[in-house]
Amino acid sequence: MTDDAYLFLLDDASAPLGVAPAAVGDLPSLETPAVRAWLTAQGSTVTSPHLRLLPPEERAAVPDGAERLPLRLSDEELNLVRHRTAPESHARVEEELLTYRDCADxxxxxxxxxxxxxxxxxxxxxxxxxxxxxxxxxxxx
Missing domain, CATH: 1.10.10 (Arc Repressor Mutant, subunit A)
Structure with missing residues (x-):
């Protein structure tokens, strides 16, 4: 399995798949020349409602035929993507675990x-x- 997250474009922006990069926050990975070139080639931008991110373990969920780009994220960025794609019940508990980690550090x-x-x-x-x-x-x- 690759450690790369996937940046991809959905045909239907209302589909509840992945997370919009804007929901994760500023990701330096999105500012790389490769990502900028890919977005330009797709006629898209980082603020497009069709643009989504998925963590590596969920890459099979990227729809067949969807334009996609592997994206190397830092551990912290990947944790944010995982947190934002988790169900709400998981996200609340994950917040508590992160708080615990920060306190226990x-x-x-x-x-x-x-x-x-x-x-x-x-x-x-x-x-x-x-x-x-x-x-x-x-x-x-």
């Missing part, structure tokens, strides 16, 4: 700083709710 460093400051490991477990093994592992770093 640097967790081991924070635990290490707490240990270095003299906070006892059992207190770190009480305050953070992390497993005692996590505190022990952070102490070894």
């Amino acid at each position: 640097g967790r081991d460093g924070l635990i290490g700083r707490a240990l270095a400051a003299g906070v006892p490991p059992h207190r770190i477990v009480e305050l953070t709710g992390v497993d005692p093994a996590t505190v022990t592992a952070a102490a070894g770093r």
Whole structure:
């Protein structure tokens, strides 16, 4: 499977397939000469309601015969595309997971700083709710 997302044009702009690039936000990938040339060749623009994006794992959903272009996205851009194409119930939970990820980022460093400051490991477990093994592992770093 390729890691490329797919930029494609739909005949029917009302079809609920993929996500409009504008809904994802500014994607530097859309500003590349290759994408600009492809859009020009198709007589389209990045703001066209017919232009859509799908993540790599959904490429089979691109309609047969639709004009398409593989598009390399950064991990963050690809996460945004996946999030915007997910059902609403998934999107809400994904938002919570992203918030958790952002809060947990640097967790081991924070635990290490707490240990270095003299906070006892059992207190770190009480305050953070992390497993005692996590505190022990952070102490070894």
